[in-house]
Amino acid sequence: MKTLIEHLRVLNYTLRRLLLTPNATLLNILIIGIALSLPVGGYVLLKSVQSLGSQIAGTPQISVFLTIGTGTGDIERIGDKLKQHTAIKRIEFVSREVALKKLQQSTGMAEVIGGLSQNPLPDAFIVYPKEGNLKAMEALRDELNTWQHFEHVQLDSAWVHKLEALLDFGRTAVAILAALLSFALIAITFNTIRLQILTRREEIEVAKLIGATDAFIRRPFLYFGLTQGLLGGIAAWLLVAISLQLLNHQVGTLTQLYASNFSLQHLSFGDSLTLMGFAAYLGWLGAWFSVSQHLWQIEPR
Amino acid sequence: MIKFNQVYKRYPGGHEALKNLNFDIAEGEMVYLTGHSGAGKSTLLKLVAAIERPSSGGVLVKGQNIRSIKPAAIPALRRNIGLIFQDHKLLFDRNAFDNVMLPLQICGFDHREAGKRVRAALDKVGLLDREKAHPVALSGGEQQRLCIARAIVNRPTILLADEPTGNLDTEYSTEIMNIFKSFHQVGVTLLISTHDESILRQFPARALHLKKGELQG
Numbered sequence: 439m440k441t442l443i444e445h446l447r448v449l450n451y452t453l454r455r456l457l458l459t460p461n462a463t464l465l466n467i468l469i470i471g472i473a474l475s476l477p478v479g480g481y482v483l484l485k486s487v488q489s490l491g492s493q494i495a496g497t498p499q500i501s502v503f504l505t506i507g508t509g510t511g512d513i514e515r516i517g518d519k520l521k522q523h524t525a526i527k528r529i530e531f532v533s534r535e536v537a538l539k540k541l542q543q544s545t546g547m548a549e550v551i552g553g554l555s556q557n558p559l560p561d562a563f564i565v566y567p568k569e570g571n572l573k574a575m576e577a578l579r580d581e582l583n584t585w586q587h588f589e590h591v592q593l594d595s596a597w598v599h600k601l602e603a604l605l606d607f608g609r610t611a612v613a614i615l616a617a618l619l620s621f622a623l624i625a626i627t628f629n630t631i632r633l634q635i636l637t638r639r640e641e642i643e644v645a646k647l648i649g650a651t652d653a654f655i656r657r658p659f660l661y662f663g664l665t666q667g668l669l670g671g672i673a674a675w676l677l678v679a680i681s682l683q684l685l686n687h688q689v690g691t692l693t694q695l696y697a698s699n700f701s702l703q704h705l706s707f708g709d710s711l712t713l714m715g716f717a718a719y720l721g722w723l724g725a726w727f728s729v730s731q732h733l734w735q736i737e738p739r
Numbered sequence: 740m741i742k743f744n745q746v747y748k749r750y751p752g753g754h755e756a757l758k759n760l761n762f763d764i765a766e767g768e769m770v771y772l773t774g775h776s777g778a779g780k781s782t783l784l785k786l787v788a789a790i791e792r793p794s795s796g797g798v799l800v801k802g803q804n805i806r807s808i809k810p811a812a813i814p815a816l817r818r819n820i821g822l823i824f825q826d827h828k829l830l831f832d833r834n835a836f837d838n839v840m841l842p843l844q845i846c847g848f849d850h851r852e853a854g855k856r857v858r859a860a861l862d863k864v865g866l867l868d869r870e871k872a873h874p875v876a877l878s879g880g881e882q883q884r885l886c887i888a889r890a891i892v893n894r895p896t897i898l899l900a901d902e903p904t905g906n907l908d909t910e911y912s913t914e915i916m917n918i919f920k921s922f923h924q925v926g927v928t929l930l931i932s933t934h935d936e937s938i939l940r941q942f943p944a945r946a947l948h949l950k951k952g953e954l955q956g
Contacts, residue, residue, distance in 0.1 A: 651845075
């Protein structure tokens with residue numbers, strides 16, 4: 439209870455200190471917020487693009503289009519052969535009639551198809567391979583290409599793999615950015631606390647003379663770093679939220695043209711908490727470095 | 740309470756501030772420390788408060804050896820010692836009340852209880868009506884009394900005063916010495932450094948006389 443009261447007292451004191459110099463405080467929080475919002479923004483964009491990728495691609499599959507005019511008997515034999523193939527998990531047959539109906543239902547195609555005198559679509563198999571990686575799928579595609587009655591074999595999800603590689607690149611870039619800017623945050627706090635220690639030198643000396651422990655002297659500085667980091671984290675969250683709001687407005691017009699309901703999602707609740715916790719921790723860390731670097735130099739004489 | 744045994748203090752560069760000091764101060768005793776400036780009075784007080792450590796010999800304060808005391812044990816020791824400085828060392832960013840509150844905050848006192856104690860200490864030195872005043876607005880004598888209030892608010896068993904009447908005229912000096920006398924009467928151990936002969940005549944007590952770092956007589 440005693441320690442709780444003491445911590446509340448220091449917290450209250452810290453907030454009053456922050457309000458004492460509102461301009462400097464606001465500037466510091468904004469700098470931290472901007473520094474953090476860059477990697478956070480990158481993370482949010484990556485996450486949205488990734489979800490778009492998996493939304494469209496689903497599970498990896500290979501489409502096999504048969505030569506037009508292949509007989510029912512041949513189709514059955516081919517189906518059995520595919521089922522027995524060791525690299526294939528399952529298959530799905532899409533007859534040309536079904537394919538046409540599906541196409542009619544999709545956007546803006548009904549009129550075009552209505553004008554056709556005969557069904558131009560071939561029968562097709564959708565093959566789900568056991569192995570989802572690009573190499574195995576390419577090998578399977580090449581093998582199927584040699585089979586009879588197969589007009590065209592298409593790897594539907596190749597672009598997903600390319601996207602995946604691109605996303606990996608993006609993730610690495612964001613990680614590097616996050617690491618660098620985390621150091622920046624620590625450095626900002628380090629310097630702020632250093633200045634505070636210098637200006638409060640006298641107070642620290644007196645406190646030591648009348649029996650203050652190191653923990654007592656350190657505490658307000660650590661709280662200051664922690665609070666400033668936390669406020670910076672909240673600023674970053676708000677900056678990203680505002681940016682997404684603006685971007686989503688643009689994305690909305692764009693996706694309407696493609697009949698998609700894609701939009702950029704802000705951080706999840708858990709991710710938001712992680713961001714703020716991490717920002718607070720970095721602030722605390724910067725303050726801790728600064729305090730352990732400078733406080734021992736102040737000894738009463 | 741305070742025991743010096745063959746204490747030497749040398750500063751880097753070879754200056755010997757204290758030489759072979761041997762004395763005892765009993766619990767509840769009031770002792771003067773006299774001598775010219777530069778005789779080593781301040782250094783001696785600093786040894787008792789563990790602000791400096793002896794170069795050799797033993798300084799025992801409440802049974803603790805200052806020469807070998809661990810840094811982590813120093814705060815607890817200092818909470819038992821009230822320090823009164825010639826230059827007051829008041830904090831100018833807060834009012835009288837908050838200056839006296841500082842030692843209690845450091846000890847983690849309950850806020851309401853602490854407030855009562857602060858007022859009691861201010862009352863003791865006659866500054867109760869000035870609790871909202873900032874140190875800048877106080878006279879030299881008032882600042883010294885505020886410094887005393889801060890030193891005693893924690894009810895220490897030892898009071899160390901370095902030239903407490905140094906810059907004050909006789910009337911203020913007598914006032915402050917009367918405050919010290921009242922602490923002596925309730926059993927506080929006092930060590931007061933001074934070069935003011937009139938005080939010694941007015942409030943007689945044992946005196947340790949330092950000359951060039953050595954005890955005389």
